[in-house]
Amino acid sequence: MDSHNRPLEGLPSAPRIRRGLLTAAAVTLALLAPAAPAHANPTPAEIEKQIDAQWNKLEPVIEEHNATKIKLTKQKKKADELNAQLAPLEQQVLVTRTRIGVLADQLYRGGALAQANAFLSSGDAGAMAERLLVLDQLAHDKKSRIADVLAAKSALDEVKRPLDELVAQLTKTEAEQAARAKAIEAEIKKLNKLRLDAYGSQSGIGELAPVPCPTSYPGGAGAQAVKYACKQIGKIYVWGAAGPDNFDCSGLTMAAWRAAGVSLPHNAKAQRAEVKSVSRSELRPGDLVFYYSDLHHVGMYAGNGWIVHASRSGLPIRMRKMDDGNIHSYGRPA
The missing domain is CATH 1.10.287 (Helix Hairpins)
Known part of the structure; x- marks a missing residue:
């Protein structure tokens, strides 16, 4: 056999070369193709x-x-x-x-x-x-x-x-x-x-909001009120204040419900007289929790047994467990 017609030893054959070129082209295209847009989780x-x-x-x-x-x-x-x-x-x-x-x-x-x-x-x-x-x-x-x-x-x-x-x-x-x-x-x-x-394991504003505020979101006017109250966490209690920089207890609940389009008086006892009574089992975020027999304190229910409230002079607005106080009754503005 003529030696000129024999393939050179150690070199790849033509079919192998074609397959290699195709593979390289496919890899190149894959690298150049735009990545599929990542779908971010909703906030x-x-x-x-x-x-x-x-x-x-x-x-x-x-x-x-x-x-x-x-x-x-x-x-x-x-x-x-x-x-x-x-x-x-x-x-x-x-x-x-x-x-x-x-x-x-x-x-x-x-x-x-x-x-x-x-x-x-x-x-x-x-x-x-x-x-x-x-x-x-x-x-x-x-x-x-x-x-x-x-x-x-x-x-x-x-x-x-x-x-x-x-x-x-x-x-x-x-x-x-x-x-x-x-x-x-x-x-x-x-x-x-x-x-x-x-929210994951976020704690909001450290010890002032140990859980998401509100812990659940009901929708409607109550949701708007509790969102407003939660945004005030960290602001300092000032007696007689109703925002925007400082609040007392009834000033916070009054301002929060005003943001939802509901008018309340700037007094815990007067608020109790104006709102509809609800039972503990009916509570939803935005409802009011009244404390003590003389009704001298009010907080806003934030869900899962938590309230957000302005507690006393000089302290910041914060969340706390609802039962850390002598509850008088519950009410729902409308």
């Missing part, structure tokens, strides 16, 4: 905006649900009143029918044969005829009485029928609204978990 503020949006959906549903429950209670009361009127009429029909049962069988089922037998069994035709007339009149009177009762019952039934239909519709609507509210509340709960995850 607490961004999640709070989502919660606000969900709350704006939830609050109208809650109000509609409350209005439906009020209507349903009223209509059920009307239906109960009509049922109370129908009950004696139904009983009257039953009693009257029972009393004339035997008589109806004799006079109207037995017919002429029963009358003839009765006539033949009597020795006095005039007396028998009189008896038959009396029985016939009694039957007629009782039939008329039943007819009157049935007419009255029918009239009440006609009034009650649309009422029953309305009660049924309101009951269905109430259930649908409750289901919608529950679904939105579940979404808010999930968003609140994301919010806490976004």
Whole structure:
């Protein structure tokens, strides 16, 4: 074989060279290709905006649900009143029918044969005829009485029928609204978990805010109020002050709720008199927690058993456990 046609030993063949070039080109393209944009996790503020949006959906549903429950209670009361009127009429029909049962069988089922037998069994035709007339009149009177009762019952039934239909519709609507509210509340709960995850283990402002403030975000006016109060952490208590640089206890809660569009007096006891009472189990961030029998202190609930408050002169606004004080009651501005 001619030596010029033999491949040189130790050198790669042409197919290997082509494969190597293709591989190098692919690596080069991969290196030059722009990196896929990284998706940053949402910040607490961004999640709070989502919660606000969900709350704006939830609050109208809650109000509609409350209005439906009020209507349903009223209509059920009307239906109960009509049922109370129908009950004696139904009983009257039953009693009257029972009393004339035997008589109806004799006079109207037995017919002429029963009358003839009765006539033949009597020795006095005039007396028998009189008896038959009396029985016939009694039957007629009782039939008329039943007819009157049935007419009255029918009239009440006609009034009650649309009422029953309305009660049924309101009951269905109430259930649908409750289901919608529950679904939105579940979404808010999930968003609140994301919010806490976004905060991670941050402690806010050290010992003044050992946990995120608020610890959960309810949405709505309460959320706006508690966010305002939380932003004041670190500012110094000054008696009689209501912001923007210093606050006393009721000045802080007044200013916070003013930021949410609700007016409150600058006095803890007066605030207690103006706000709606809520139970401990109903508390949500933004609610007010009142302390001591003379109501001389108020803080704002921040969730999970924490409040944010202005405690006393010279100290900064801070968070603390709600139960570190003699609680008087709880209230919700509106």
